[in-house]
Amino acid sequence: xxIPKATAKRLPLYYRYLSILHDxxxxxxxxxxxxxxxxxxxxxxxxxxxYFGALGKRGYGYDVDDLLDFFKKILNQxxxxxxxLVGVGNLGKALLNYNFKSSTNIRIxxxxxxxxxMTGKIVAGVPVYDVKELEKQISDQQIKIAILTxxxxxxxxxxxxxxxxxVKGIMNFTPIRLSAPSDIQIQTLxxxxxLQTLAYFLDSKDKK
Amino acid sequence: xxIPKATAKRLPLYYRYLSILHDxxxxxxxxxxxxxxxxxxxxxxxxxxxYFGALGKRGYGYDVDDLLDFFKKILNQxxxxxxxLVGVGNLGKALLNYNFKSSTNIRIxxxxxxxxxMTGKIVAGVPVYDVKELEKQISDQQIKIAILTxxxxxxxxxxxxxxxxxVKGIMNFTPIRLSAPSDIQIQTLxxxxxLQTLAYFLDSKDKK
Numbered sequence: 001x002x003i004p005k006a007t008a009k010r011l012p013l014y015y016r017y018l019s020i021l022h023d024x025x026x027x028x029x030x031x032x033x034x035x036x037x038x039x040x041x042x043x044x045x046x047x048x049x050x051y052f053g054a055l056g057k058r059g060y061g062y063d064v065d066d067l068l069d070f071f072k073k074i075l076n077q078x079x080x081x082x083x084x085l086v087g088v089g090n091l092g093k094a095l096l097n098y099n100f101k102s103s104t105n106i107r108i109x110x111x112x113x114x115x116x117x118m119t120g121k122i123v124a125g126v127p128v129y130d131v132k133e134l135e136k137q138i139s140d141q142q143i144k145i146a147i148l149t150x151x152x153x154x155x156x157x158x159x160x161x162x163x164x165x166x167v168k169g170i171m172n173f174t175p176i177r178l179s180a181p182s183d184i185q186i187q188t189l190x191x192x193x194x195l196q197t198l199a200y201f202l203d204s205k206d207k208k
Numbered sequence: 209x210x211i212p213k214a215t216a217k218r219l220p221l222y223y224r225y226l227s228i229l230h231d232x233x234x235x236x237x238x239x240x241x242x243x244x245x246x247x248x249x250x251x252x253x254x255x256x257x258x259y260f261g262a263l264g265k266r267g268y269g270y271d272v273d274d275l276l277d278f279f280k281k282i283l284n285q286x287x288x289x290x291x292x293l294v295g296v297g298n299l300g301k302a303l304l305n306y307n308f309k310s311s312t313n314i315r316i317x318x319x320x321x322x323x324x325x326m327t328g329k330i331v332a333g334v335p336v337y338d339v340k341e342l343e344k345q346i347s348d349q350q351i352k353i354a355i356l357t358x359x360x361x362x363x364x365x366x367x368x369x370x371x372x373x374x375v376k377g378i379m380n381f382t383p384i385r386l387s388a389p390s391d392i393q394i395q396t397l398x399x400x401x402x403l404q405t406l407a408y409f410l411d412s413k414d415k416k
Contacts, residue, residue, distance in 0.1 A: 012404035016383055039385040074408070081407050094302035100400045106407060144410055145403075169410045171403055175224060177247040187406045189397070192308045195353075195379055196220035198395045199289050199314060200282070202352055202377045 007048045012104070013038055014048075015071040021064045030061035082109035084143045084167070086158050087150035088118045088128050091173060095147060096124040108147070110137050131158075138165035145169045152176050159186075215256045220312070221246055222256075223279040229272045238269040290317035292351045292375070294366050295358035296326045296336050299381060303355060304332040316355070318345050339366075346373035353377045360384050367394075 017037050021029055035042040052070065072078055083100075085092055088111045100106045111128035113119055119130040129137055138146070146162040148155060148170055155174040162170065169185040172178055175193070178186055225245050229237055243250040260278065280286055291308075293300055296319045308314045319336035321327055327338040337345055346354070354370040356363060356378055363382040370378065377393040380386055383401070386394050 008408055009401075009405050011408060012401040013385075013398075015404075016401070037385070039387075075404060076407065076411055083403070090302040090305040094298040095399070097298040098399070100403060104400045104404050106400070106403055145407060147403075169406045171406055177221075177245075179247075185406060185409050187402060189399075189402060190221075191303070191306070191397075192312050192314070193217075193220040193224070194395060194397060195291070195308055195314055195355075196223075196283060196312050197217050198377045198379055198393060199284065199353060200216055200219060201393050203284055 003051045007051060010038075010040060010044075010048055011071060011075060013040075014045075015068070015075055018064055018068040018071060022068050026064050028061050028063055034062060076105070079105065081106045081145065082141055082143050083107065084109070084134075084138055084141075084146040084162065085111045085126075086131070086134070086146055086148050086162060088113040088115070088123065089149060089151075092147075092149040093123065095149065096126050099124065099126070106145075109141055110143065112137075131161075134158075134161055135165040138162060138167060143167065145171070147171045147173065148178075149173045211259045215259060218246075218248060218252075218256055219279060219283060221248075222253075223276070223283055226272055226276040226279060230276050234272050236269050236271055242270060284313070287313065289314045289353065290349055290351050291315065292317070292342075292346055292349075292354040292370065293319045293334075294339070294342070294354055294356050294370060296321040296323070296331065297357060300355075300357040301331065303357065304334050307332065307334070314353075317349055318351065320345075342366075342369055343373040346370060346375060351375065353379070355379045355381065356386075357381045 017034070031042050031045065035045055038045070052074065083106055085095060085108045088096065092111065092113070096108060096111060099108050108126055111123060111126050112131045112134050113128055114131050118128050121128055144167060146167045148159060150158050152174050155172070155176040156178060159170055159172070159178045159180060163180060163184055168183070170178065170180070170187070172186055172188040173191070175190050177188065180186055225242070239250050239253065243253055246253070260282065291314055293303060293316045296304065300319065300321070304316060304319060307316050316334050319331060319334050320339045320342050321336055322339050326336050329336055352375060354375045356367060358366050360382050363380070363384040364386060367378055367380070367386045367388060371388060371392055376391070378386065378388070378395070380394055380396040381399070383398050385396065388394055
């Protein structure tokens with residue numbers, strides 16, 4: 001299915017709110033209510049939903065359980081996705097502890113580091129391997145997604161290594177713009193840049 | 209200055225690479241070289257730069273120091289921006305240790321938590337206050353930006369509190385879509401959603 005990237009980015013958000021509604025015992029939700037909860041205008045929601053066929057009824061709203069089942073399938077929430085974490089420093093450790101499990105069916109199943117104080121141990125329930133075992137573990141565990149939380153100067157090298165081992169998607173927390181073959185999906189989340197952009201927006205508002 | 213959001217998001221990236229070039233002793237950079245380094249096409253770079261007046265010369269490229277000075281002013285890199293961190297859990301602690309200082313002129317100057325084991329201490333050089341002191345500290349330190357790394361169920365309450373204390377921009381790491389007055393800038397960085405979106409894209413590629 002070919003859907004716009006903007007729509008795809010909103011799907012996990014829809015899924016999240018439907019889960020909350022479901023857990024609260026709600027059976028249906030009006031399109032206005034849904035729009036207010038996710039803070040996306042009703043027209044965009046209707047357009048997003050239209051890519052998957054008509055999911056709501058005029059004057060009735062949306063059936064929570066139906067929608068939830070639907071998005072669960074779309075987002076593959078019914079099967080577990082294993083992810084590798086490369087770099088168990090401060091941010092890496094925080095992500096291991098967080099481990100996405102409360103809200104998604106994604107789980108960090110292996111950590112990698114070079115620091116002998118970290119490797120060979122289980123941290124927050126996840127084994128941390130020496131980076132030498134990276135290729136074998138990623139291949140053995142058929143891991144397709146890696147989170148990169150390593151120092152900038154080794155980011156490209158480790159990206160190359162996880163790709164060589166079979167990874168198809170990288171969530172890049174380093175400030176480096178990684179080079180990769182075109183079939184590899186890279187999502188960069190540079191926290192410093194995000195914070196700087198926020199500061200810039202505030203500042204340019206002040207000057208108006 | 210009113211520039212498109214997409215342009216504003218690229219400014220910190222431009223700044224980052226110019227700093228690297230500057231530190232490496234480079235005096236000028238061709239537009240091709242710059243484009244390859246930041247992985248943004250030359251046309252977009254030219255358009256972005258055009259919002260700030262003509263910054264390059266045809267056949268010469270860009271003067272690194274000139275550009276760097278220019279973006280430094282735009283991004284207010286010549287003065288320190290203090291930021292509050294609300295919620296010193298795993299992710300909060302990781303952000304305190306990271307503290308953005310290597311690459312930006314932004315610094316977390318105060319942390320807040322309710323856990324008595326965390327408060328009243330200095331963590332990674334930053335004082336962690338009890339959340340009761342939030343209003344006083346944010347106002348005393350004239351902090352305009354807060355990073356929110358708290359549990360979902362208290363996210364809105366704490367957002368309201370930092371806004372009441374004078375904060376104008378929130379970097380929201382919680383899965384909650386925060387409500388705020390329209391003059392408040394909110395940037396949500398929901399790591400689980402980002403990871404889920406990445407997984408979804410890989411998956412929909414597989415099916416093609």
